[in-house]
Each structure stands twice: as C-alpha cells, then as structure tokens.
Amino acid sequence: MSIADWFSARERRRYVRAGDVSVPADVADGVWVKCDGCGKTLYEGELVEQLRVCRHCGHHLAMTAPQRIESLADEGSFEETEKGLTPVDPLSFAAAKPYTESLASAREKSGLEEAVVTGRARIGGIPVMLAVMDFRFIGASMGSVVGEKIARLFEQATAARLPVIIVTASGGARMQEGMFSLMQMAKTAAAAKRHSDAGLAYVSVLTNPTYGGVTASFAVLADVLIAEPGAMIGFAGPRLVEQTIRQKLPKGFQTAEFMLEHGMVDEVVPRAELREHLVTLLGYLRARQDRAS
Amino acid sequence: MARRHIMEFERPLVELESKLAELRRLDLTGDPQLLLEVSALAEEIERLRRETYEHLDPWARVQISRHPERPKTDDYVTALFTDVIEIHGDRAYGDDEAIFAGFGTYGTRKLVILGHRKGTDTKSNVRRNFGSPHPEGYRKAMRAMRLADKFGLPIVTFLDTAGAYPGIEAEERGQALAIAESLALLSGVRVPVVVFGIGEGGSGGALAIGFGDRLIMLENAYYSVISPEMCSNILYKDPGQAKTAAECLKMTADELVAIGIADEVVREPLGGAHRDPAPVFEAVGAALARALDELVSQEGHELVERRYARLREIGEYGS
Numbered sequence A: 001m002s003i004a005d006w007f008s009a010r011e012r013r014r015y016v017r018a019g020d021v022s023v024p025a026d027v028a029d030g031v032w033v034k035c036d037g038c039g040k041t042l043y044e045g046e047l048v049e050q051l052r053v054c055r056h057c058g059h060h061l062a063m064t065a066p067q068r069i070e071s072l073a074d075e076g077s078f079e080e081t082e083k084g085l086t087p088v089d090p091l092s093f094a095a096a097k098p099y100t101e102s103l104a105s106a107r108e109k110s111g112l113e114e115a116v117v118t119g120r121a122r123i124g125g126i127p128v129m130l131a132v133m134d135f136r137f138i139g140a141s142m143g144s145v146v147g148e149k150i151a152r153l154f155e156q157a158t159a160a161r162l163p164v165i166i167v168t169a170s171g172g173a174r175m176q177e178g179m180f181s182l183m184q185m186a187k188t189a190a191a192a193k194r195h196s197d198a199g200l201a202y203v204s205v206l207t208n209p210t211y212g213g214v215t216a217s218f219a220v221l222a223d224v225l226i227a228e229p230g231a232m233i234g235f236a237g238p239r240l241v242e243q244t245i246r247q248k249l250p251k252g253f254q255t256a257e258f259m260l261e262h263g264m265v266d267e268v269v270p271r272a273e274l275r276e277h278l279v280t281l282l283g284y285l286r287a288r289q290d291r292a293s
Numbered sequence B: 001m002a003r004r005h006i007m008e009f010e011r012p013l014v015e016l017e018s019k020l021a022e023l024r025r026l027d028l029t030g031d032p033q034l035l036l037e038v039s040a041l042a043e044e045i046e047r048l049r050r051e052t053y054e055h056l057d058p059w060a061r062v063q064i065s066r067h068p069e070r071p072k073t074d075d076y077v078t079a080l081f082t083d084v085i086e087i088h089g090d091r092a093y094g095d096d097e098a099i100f101a102g103f104g105t106y107g108t109r110k111l112v113i114l115g116h117r118k119g120t121d122t123k124s125n126v127r128r129n130f131g132s133p134h135p136e137g138y139r140k141a142m143r144a145m146r147l148a149d150k151f152g153l154p155i156v157t158f159l160d161t162a163g164a165y166p167g168i169e170a171e172e173r174g175q176a177l178a179i180a181e182s183l184a185l186l187s188g189v190r191v192p193v194v195v196f197g198i199g200e201g202g203s204g205g206a207l208a209i210g211f212g213d214r215l216i217m218l219e220n221a222y223y224s225v226i227s228p229e230m231c232s233n234i235l236y237k238d239p240g241q242a243k244t245a246a247e248c249l250k251m252t253a254d255e256l257v258a259i260g261i262a263d264e265v266v267r268e269p270l271g272g273a274h275r276d277p278a279p280v281f282e283a284v285g286a287a288l289a290r291a292l293d294e295l296v297s298q299e300g301h302e303l304v305e306r307r308y309a310r311l312r313e314i315g316e317y318g319s
C-alpha cells in the first residue's frame, strides 16, 4: 500500500465513529486496542482522532508513519521522496529467520517499503523536509535504506535550504545488515553535520522507543531535541543496562522526563501541541533566512 | 613463564603440546620405541597446529581478538611512536582511562593518536573499565580530534573495545550524544584519519573513533554492529549460538575487505598476534606509513569530501 492509498483508506475510515460498533469488518481488523498505559480498551477510530493519546490516562500510543505525517504536515502538502529505495539482503543473513522473510513480513504488516518515510512537506505553511520512522518495520532499525534515506533527506534539505524535521523511533541498528548497518550511523551523522554547517535548522522529535544506533547518530544531532511524554530514549536498552550492572534500574530510567531532568533533551511536548510547537520553534530557527528574504 | 590463556578452539592442541613437553623432560635415550613415538607426536602436533590456526572460523577469531595477551593500544603506542604525550580529561566531568588520547611521532610524522584502552591485569582493567568508554572518554577523543584539525596533525586510531559502556551513569551523561557528536566531528576533520582494528570492534563504541580515510584490520580483529553473543541472544534467545551469529555477521577482517568496508588486512603470525607481536607492530607501522604517504598530499577540504563520499557509498539497496 502506498502512502497515498493509506490516506484515502483513512479518509474512508474517518466516518466510522466510536458508537459504530456495528461495523464488523473493522472490529475484525483489530479496531479495539488496549492502552499500554492504563489497560483500558480504546476504540481505534476515536484514538486516531485523538492522535493516539489515551483519553483516560494521557498515554501516548505508537503512531504509524502515515498517521504521524498526517498529524504534522499541512493537508495535501506531503510529497514522498526516495520511495523507490528498497532493502536488500547484502549478507544473505539467514540465522534463525532469513532476513528476506523478516523484510517480507514487515512489508506486509506495515504496508511500507522500509522503516522510514521521507518527503517534502509544509508545516503551518513552512516548507520542510520531513522524515518519520515507523516502529512496525523491524523495530524501525537502521539498515542501508534508512541510512540512505536520512542522508538524502539532509542533502536535499541542504540544497533547497530547508529545515529538517525527523520523528524518530528505533530499536537500533539493523543487525541483519552487519557493518553496512553500523556505518549508516557515521553516514547520517556526517550528512546532518553538513546540513547544520550550512546554517540550516534541524529539529528531532524522539518518540517511544528511540535507542541504539539511531539515538547515537542523527537523532540527537538536532538543534533542538523534543521528546514525547513517556517515551523511552537511550543508547543501551534497559535490559542490557540491568544485566551489565546487576542492579535494579532507577524509577523512570530513560523516560523522556528522565532525559529532560538529566539535560539530554530540550523539552517534552505532548503530541496534541507538537505541530503548533514546531511552527513556533521553526520561526526562531529560520530567523536569519526570514530576514534575508 | 605464566601459563598463557587457552582459547576454547585450541584446547585439543594445547593438551597435546603439554603431553609432548612432559615426554621431552624424560630421559628416553634407552628407549628407541618411545623416541619414535615422541617424534610422531611432534609431527601430529605440527599438523594439528596448522589445522587449528590456518583456517580459523569467525568465532575462533573473535576469541583471539579478545585474548588477554593480545597486543593492545598501549603496546602499539610504545612500539611505534616516539615523543609520546598523553592528554587527559574532557574538561567537563573527568578522565576516562578507557580511551587513550595524545600526540606521538611515527618516524618523522607528527600525529594525534586515539585508541580504546584495555588493561593488562584486573587492577588496570577495572581502571580502564575493560576498554568500554563512558561519554567523557569520547569527549576526550573529540578534544584530540579538534587539536588534530586545528594544528594539522593526521589522526591514527586503534580500535579495541567490546562496546561503549551500557551503564546508568553512561546513559545519564549522554553516551548516545557523545558518540553521535564524535561521528559528526570525525567526519569533518581536515586531516588524514587512519583507523586500525587491532582487537575488538564493538559497535557504536568502536565506530565513534572508528572510521576515516583508511580502515585497516588486523587478521584476527573483528568489527561488528553487534557482538555475536548478543546477536545470538536476540535471534535464538540463547547466547550459545554465538558461533553461528559470528558467521552470519561477516565481521572478520577478510570478510570486511570482501564486502568493501575495510581497505586492507595486516596478517598475524600463526595463532594470533600475541604469539609474536614484533612483526605485527612492524607491519602496522608500514601500513600506517603507506596510508599517510597517500593521504598527506591531499588538501583538508579534499580529504573531508572524499571521506564523505566513502561513507555515502556504504550501503546496499535496490532502487
């Protein structure tokens, strides 16, 4: 399913409301979800209207890349880029489960070709290059395609003198691509640096969960780092840390709020305010360009 | 001599070797039959030695890369460089002994040297956190990179870490940020960067000082996105399949050259660099000299552009 198809499918679903439990096809599609925060059952249609924030406890549930793009980009402004880049299996990785099978099931599950969707968009009228990662695709791990799409995003933004917004989520590197995957960290960090050296703005929005090679490369190199409430953010995963130090982890370890307290992110912004917040922030980060034009 | 550390895959060989040593201590002059058996055993050992070490599988090489007597960053610094001046601290938190940073001269070339630093005994390993840096280690490395860039000194780095330390304080002090900033900085230094994989190349913690204009791997060094044990744990819920994982990850020196990640391999003596380090130091020095000869004539901005182009080419995808 292309992004365009997804949007039109979403348009059709828009008319299904919380009360419409008489739509059995949707129920079969798993339209009822359980909140990871409070355990209450939520109706997906209504949940999406609320940007997938639980109305009972305020927990921020995962968004798909298309949902996120729709929530941020001005209507009809998103044009996907580098759609044709598709993952391959460079190491013929076949331990436990062949990589090609993981890719096929990720494609089927997410309707996406890879773990990041990139494109041009406008947010509150401001043209930006936008990337959104989607955790459903092999934990939004970074392999060659994710790295290449992020690098091209920064390069195109540098050429067009546009700000970059990246909404991250990732379990880390895509181990099935071995060193090709690890080197994407250096590639994306270098591309982000060149964009920054050109005096252009980059804002990243760290969502649950953002870990490993993505955190330790482009994700944290932004001018301003925003985290979503409750998002887990770190380099090493909590289980690995716990195993290494053989101690219980402090309460709230690696949550967005913990990161804020330790000076690792600039702000924690609730999803409902994110779009307006980005518009205001970009106003500051584009001040020089605005004066020049 | 202290008994050397025995790796799992060489155990059968080592057992025969000690049997032979025992026999040789006996006076066998009056027993021609036993003498014959001893020389047969010696031949058998020679054959087994070749069989064991000439075709090492990736998992055996990982064990060699972690061998406690394997030459470490400090050994290369001592063997290769003169007028070494070590620098300390990140000017913000402390001095991380898991990272070596300093100046040194190879022949007539003045350089900045960086490396992960493992210890030689329990005490030094505790001080150096077994070669796993904290954020302040990478921040010290960044200071050295800035000095190299400012004063036009080429950078040589030695990789030998299981990974950046996954601890609470490391997370609190910004392990991810320290690595990310190091990557960005290293991508833009206007001096040659020559990287040697001398032991373990564990993921982002190695990469932070582990890419540049040349990547030269020792034959039994590895460089990987994840340790074979962790990979096995994820794939099989069991660290015991590390051998299989090591094979799948294509993490050995020769494999990395084959897939275009590394540029060249420095051969080691049969059984590993710890068996006879001197020729390894010499070969590393020669490789460093060759790389610098090729790189020093390039202008700073040219180096940066080529380094970026190198990075941009890494990755396999369809389109």
Ligand SMILES: [Zn+2]
Residues within 6 Å of the ligand: A035, A036, A037, A038, A039, A040, A054, A055, A056, A057, A058, A059
């Ligand atoms: Zn809830």
